[in-house]
Amino acid sequence: xxxxxxxxxxxxxYKVQLLMHQLNIPFRKINIDVLSGETKSPDYLAINPNGKVxxxxxxxxxxxxxxxxxxxxxxxGTEFMPEDRFERTRVYEWLFWEQSSHEPFISPAxxxxxxxxxxxxxxxxxxxxxxxxxxxxxxxxxxxxSRHDFLVGDRYSxxxxxxxxxxxxxxxxxxxxxxxxxxxxxxxxIEQTTHYSPMMDLAQAA
Amino acid sequence: xxxxxxxxxxxxxYKVQLLMHQLNIPFRKINIDVLSGETKSPDYLAINPNGKVxxxxxxxxxxxxxxxxxxxxxxxGTEFMPEDRFERTRVYEWLFWEQSSHEPFISPAxxxxxxxxxxxxxxxxxxxxxxxxxxxxxxxxxxxxSRHDFLVGDRYSxxxxxxxxxxxxxxxxxxxxxxxxxxxxxxxxIEQTTHYSPMMDLAQAA
Numbered sequence: 001x002x003x004x005x006x007x008x009x010x011x012x013x014y015k016v017q018l019l020m021h022q023l024n025i026p027f028r029k030i031n032i033d034v035l036s037g038e039t040k041s042p043d044y045l046a047i048n049p050n051g052k053v054x055x056x057x058x059x060x061x062x063x064x065x066x067x068x069x070x071x072x073x074x075x076x077g078t079e080f081m082p083e084d085r086f087e088r089t090r091v092y093e094w095l096f097w098e099q100s101s102h103e104p105f106i107s108p109a110x111x112x113x114x115x116x117x118x119x120x121x122x123x124x125x126x127x128x129x130x131x132x133x134x135x136x137x138x139x140x141x142x143x144x145x146s147r148h149d150f151l152v153g154d155r156y157s158x159x160x161x162x163x164x165x166x167x168x169x170x171x172x173x174x175x176x177x178x179x180x181x182x183x184x185x186x187x188x189x190i191e192q193t194t195h196y197s198p199m200m201d202l203a204q205a206a
Numbered sequence: 207x208x209x210x211x212x213x214x215x216x217x218x219x220y221k222v223q224l225l226m227h228q229l230n231i232p233f234r235k236i237n238i239d240v241l242s243g244e245t246k247s248p249d250y251l252a253i254n255p256n257g258k259v260x261x262x263x264x265x266x267x268x269x270x271x272x273x274x275x276x277x278x279x280x281x282x283g284t285e286f287m288p289e290d291r292f293e294r295t296r297v298y299e300w301l302f303w304e305q306s307s308h309e310p311f312i313s314p315a316x317x318x319x320x321x322x323x324x325x326x327x328x329x330x331x332x333x334x335x336x337x338x339x340x341x342x343x344x345x346x347x348x349x350x351x352s353r354h355d356f357l358v359g360d361r362y363s364x365x366x367x368x369x370x371x372x373x374x375x376x377x378x379x380x381x382x383x384x385x386x387x388x389x390x391x392x393x394x395x396i397e398q399t400t401h402y403s404p405m406m407d408l409a410q411a412a
């Protein structure tokens with residue numbers, strides 16, 4: 001059985017759990033408390049020298065970092081990964097875009113507003129910048145999704161799961177989702193897929 | 207023929223040019239002056255609404271953003287992309303790691319020191335943070351490369367090209383490369399591969 005090291009509330013950890021849940025892949029989950037510094041503890045660094053979560057230990061013992069690499073690995077050969085070469089490239093493009101142009105802005109804005117609000121005042125200037133860039137990202141997604149039901153090939157894929165991870169909690173970073181009707185409709189569409197489960201439900205599951 | 211929109215001095219643009227050069231794929235190159243705001247001009251935004259470079263227009267007219275997605279697309283079916291499923295996953299892992307843990311620190315440190323030094327004083331505090339995180343990334347690579355000739359499968363692949371893009375100019379961000387002997391040896395190893403060409407040579411080529 002695979003083992004996934006996760007932390008509560010992380011969109012990057014949630015993505016991987018959601019895919020495994022939807023693929024009905026059994027896995028053991030170990031929660032790590034990032035806020036108390038557990039990812040930097042000698043015990044955790046002995047497992048993952050990168051000191052980050054999620055971290056996946058496959059059933060054969062091989063270890064894997066980077067949430068989007070996990071998505072691509074687990075989805076290979078399933079309905080969640082296209083077979084067509086160019087559609088595969090589009091999946092890569094969205095997943096790299098998520099890590100370069102979406103998550104780096106939406107995630108920290110949400111973190112300092114919803115998870116660590118005691119730091120919000122000190123971070124006010126940066127939060128405003130993250131919100132500006134995050135809104136650019138949501139606008140870009142909204143334009144694409146106004147013409148397509150899903151991000152790639154008009155079919156639910158790991159590209160959608162990768163982007164869903166932090167888009168579904170963007171409102172917690174005070175992003176006004178009513179400005180992005182196509183993104184909101186896409187969130188709803190994902191929430192109706194087979195074996196979908198919300199972040200908190202997967203977080204609380206054993 | 208493919209068309210690549212690039213800008214001078216960008217490691218992300220260089221990666222894609224280096225792979226196409228090593229694969230002997232002919233392409234037309236159009237230089238965009240990011241510093242003068244050309245990526246935000248109406249003309250460029252009409253081509254690429256993301257306003258970023260590199261941007262690749264394939265010979266059949268399809269358009270592609272994200273340098274690492276370009277690498278994966280162009281390398282598919284060539285010696286630069288492994289066939290083994292788990293080695294492919296390792297390529298994904300390194301390329302996502304590059305965008306999340308390497309480029310976001312090494313690239314801006316180098317930018318404000320070597321390309322836009324007039325902003326260096328104002329950015330001093332951030333540069334110190336980027337250098338700290340960039341050094342963590344180089345240390346992580348050095349540990350891996352002290353046991354392997356190349357990043358994945360002990361063979362030169364797009365994982366190496368993806369990481370080479372900004373590692374080869376890290377010294378311009380005042381990263382002390384003598385602290386990373388295995389990384390330095392790997393840089394030399396890449397520079398001896400067939401049809402390798404340095405950043406400035408490809409930048410100046412028509």
